Amino acid sequence: MSDNNALTRWHSACGKVILFGEHAVVYGVPAIAGGIQQAMRARIIQSAPNEIRVSIPKWSVDVCQGEHRPGTELFEAYLAFLLDKFQLASRGFCLELDPTITHASGLGASAAVAVASIRALADYAKRPLSDEDINTLAFGCEKIAHGSPSGLDNTLATYGGIQLYQRNGEQAQCSALQLAKPFRLLVALSGKQGFTAATVERVAKARAAEPQKYDAIFDSIGNITARASNALQHGELAEVAELMTENQLQLRALGVSCDEIEHVISLAMSQGALGAKLTGSGDGGAVIIAPGASEEKVLAALRNAGVQCFTITLGVRP
Numbered sequence: 001m002s003d004n005n006a007l008t009r010w011h012s013a014c015g016k017v018i019l020f021g022e023h024a025v026v027y028g029v030p031a032i033a034g035g036i037q038q039a040m041r042a043r044i045i046q047s048a049p050n051e052i053r054v055s056i057p058k059w060s061v062d063v064c065q066g067e068h069r070p071g072t073e074l075f076e077a078y079l080a081f082l083l084d085k086f087q088l089a090s091r092g093f094c095l096e097l098d099p100t101i102t103h104a105s106g107l108g109a110s111a112a113v114a115v116a117s118i119r120a121l122a123d124y125a126k127r128p129l130s131d132e133d134i135n136t137l138a139f140g141c142e143k144i145a146h147g148s149p150s151g152l153d154n155t156l157a158t159y160g161g162i163q164l165y166q167r168n169g170e171q172a173q174c175s176a177l178q179l180a181k182p183f184r185l186l187v188a189l190s191g192k193q194g195f196t197a198a199t200v201e202r203v204a205k206a207r208a209a210e211p212q213k214y215d216a217i218f219d220s221i222g223n224i225t226a227r228a229s230n231a232l233q234h235g236e237l238a239e240v241a242e243l244m245t246e247n248q249l250q251l252r253a254l255g256v257s258c259d260e261i262e263h264v265i266s267l268a269m270s271q272g273a274l275g276a277k278l279t280g281s282g283d284g285g286a287v288i289i290a291p292g293a294s295e296e297k298v299l300a301a302l303r304n305a306g307v308q309c310f311t312i313t314l315g316v317r318p
């Protein structure tokens, strides 16, 4: 779409990798996550009068308010929720989104859609919002998307950085971690989509049936996260990598890993990676790998096997 049609500038939001503590964080255990810069941009452009659309060309999404199309339910629901909040339902425009991450990959795409959309709509509605307001509204969107989310994804989408996050009932505590050294990671897509709402619900049912077993797993994950927080702040990156592998053992015990994820992890470890785990809700989606000195070898092996991957470095200023 040409810039002549633009009614606002582009607004951005972060994606995220969860380094430690996914799933356990839903039950009040601390988690550590890092933002993926420039994962999503949104702006408002002209549309036909009285027509309100969401368009995400890279994901082949183009849906009009009131339309119901298979696969676009989430965007329809976000649009309805946000139009009501901004009282924009009577104006014609198109909310255009431009992602650099894939959907259903555990990288916080739905929260990034929410935060970038809120920033663009607030600009269009001339309603300046604080980051705190944006995060609260995005949490509302995440509840539509995922039922009972921890709030970690929308927090990272809003603030980025590296955050130690803990939900405590209706409250959340979040503090930025200062890394002693930059931490380089490979993010590899398992090739299978992972759906957060379904996986979180499956874990909830399993925990309801066997609370002691699942709470013990969450406690172990909490312990790993605490050790990892300390190691990250002291630059002990080999230990962080080992703790990622330990966290993966617990995620396996929770039943949220799958063959596609395990395949990527074994390939990376066989090439000398120092640690690896799934990131996000699992059952597909992405894997994070601490490659250490073997980065080139691990990347080459993954790419030869047809695995899509990219690198991120946490702990450096953008």
Ligand code: MEV
Pocket: 018, 021, 022, 023, 024, 025, 026, 106, 108, 146, 148, 149, 150, 151, 152, 153, 196, 200, 280, 281
């Ligand atoms: C999803 O990115 C992470 C989960 O821990 C769910 C949540 O935190 O809401 C699985």
